[in-house]
Amino acid sequence: MTVSTHERGREWLTKGGLRPTKQRLSLAGLLVGDGENRHVTAEGLHTAAQTAGESVSLATVYNTLRAFCQAGLMHEVTVDGTRSYFDTRMDDHPHFFWEEENRISDAPAGELHITSVPTPPAGYEVAAIDVVVRLRKL
Amino acid sequence: MTVSTHERGREWLTKGGLRPTKQRLSLAGLLVGDGENRHVTAEGLHTAAQTAGESVSLATVYNTLRAFCQAGLMHEVTVDGTRSYFDTRMDDHPHFFWEEENRISDAPAGELHITSVPTPPAGYEVAAIDVVVRLRKL
DNA sequence: GTATATGCAAACCGTTTGCATGGCT
DNA sequence: AGCCATGCAAACGGTTTGCATATAC
Numbered sequence: 001m002t003v004s005t006h007e008r009g010r011e012w013l014t015k016g017g018l019r020p021t022k023q024r025l026s027l028a029g030l031l032v033g034d035g036e037n038r039h040v041t042a043e044g045l046h047t048a049a050q051t052a053g054e055s056v057s058l059a060t061v062y063n064t065l066r067a068f069c070q071a072g073l074m075h076e077v078t079v080d081g082t083r084s085y086f087d088t089r090m091d092d093h094p095h096f097f098w099e100e101e102n103r104i105s106d107a108p109a110g111e112l113h114i115t116s117v118p119t120p121p122a123g124y125e126v127a128a129i130d131v132v133v134r135l136r137k138l
Numbered sequence: 139m140t141v142s143t144h145e146r147g148r149e150w151l152t153k154g155g156l157r158p159t160k161q162r163l164s165l166a167g168l169l170v171g172d173g174e175n176r177h178v179t180a181e182g183l184h185t186a187a188q189t190a191g192e193s194v195s196l197a198t199v200y201n202t203l204r205a206f207c208q209a210g211l212m213h214e215v216t217v218d219g220t221r222s223y224f225d226t227r228m229d230d231h232p233h234f235f236w237e238e239e240n241r242i243s244d245a246p247a248g249e250l251h252i253t254s255v256p257t258p259p260a261g262y263e264v265a266a267i268d269v270v271v272r273l274r275k276l
Numbered sequence: 277g278t279a280t281a282t283g284c285a286a287a288c289c290g291t292t293t294g295c296a297t298g299g300c301t
Numbered sequence: 302a303g304c305c306a307t308g309c310a311a312a313c314g315g316t317t318t319g320c321a322t323a324t325a326c
Contacts, residue, residue, distance in 0.1 A: 062291065121234075126271055
């Protein structure tokens with residue numbers, strides 16, 4: 001388990017052309033170690049690292065997440081002005097935002113379809129379409 | 139012009155059940171005085187008020203925008219973690235986000251259609267669907 | 277008169293940065 | 302050896318808050 005987790009993290013870093021330092025391996029392991037997509041906040045990932053006994057400073061978590069995004073390994077998702085969310089899944093897809101838990105997750109595939117994307121104004125292109133489905137407890 | 143601007147602002151406040159103080163009338167006039175929808179940041183509205191010769195403190199702009207939202211007169215739009223945008227148009231509609239100008243506007247009506255909204259998980263309802271089309275200069 | 281809105285400045289919170297130290301290749 | 306990542310703490314920027322004053326009803 002630990003072995004494959006680390007291997008996966010290491011491969012992931014290699015794919016992004018990033019040097020496999022101890023902290024990056026720790027964080028990469030937490031993010032992609034089990035092959036699932038993950039949605040984290042910097043704070044949350046920092047806590048997860050502490051809990052796992054890894055020593056990574058909060059500043060490094062921020063820097064590392066930024067490096068992962070620049071390397072094309074992750075995605076920043078904006079759903080709430082007060083926090084940044086980072087997603088390991090790279091294709092453009094809709095998210096659920098659980099308002100009372102301050103949490104995001106992928107919206108079930110195929111349940112939301114966008115037809116007829118707006119024509120961008122002259123001189124502009126559509127960089128991405130962010131879709132956030134806000135969920136509220138009944 | 140000035141007269142009808144003020145009247146519109148006053149009516150708008152009344153509709154939200156808010157006391158028509160001098161500052162609220164100023165801001166309401168700037169927001170809905172010409173009957174158009176507006177997308178503002180707190181900072182931007184504050185500057186607009188200054189320019190118009192109205193004296194409103196930044197804290198009051200924030201408090202007032204929050205009051206307008208709570209009263210159901212406006213909407214907060216999240217497109218960028220670093221700033222809050224407020225929209226006078228109340229129906230659920232997609233936005234353009236102009237990345238290099240840090241500005242939002244309504245996406246042209248009818249050009250984006252969402253079919254088959256995701257089924258909310260048991261115990262939850264869909265509060266809103268936020269759609270942001272990010273535009274980048276070519 | 278009473279409740280509520282305003283202004284100011286200070287607190288706040290998530291995020292970023294400067295700089296010295298330590299690790300990777 | 303040289304470059305780059307890390308950690309810490311301090312700076313940062315947008316937003317909120319506490320408290321005294323002023324205003325609407």
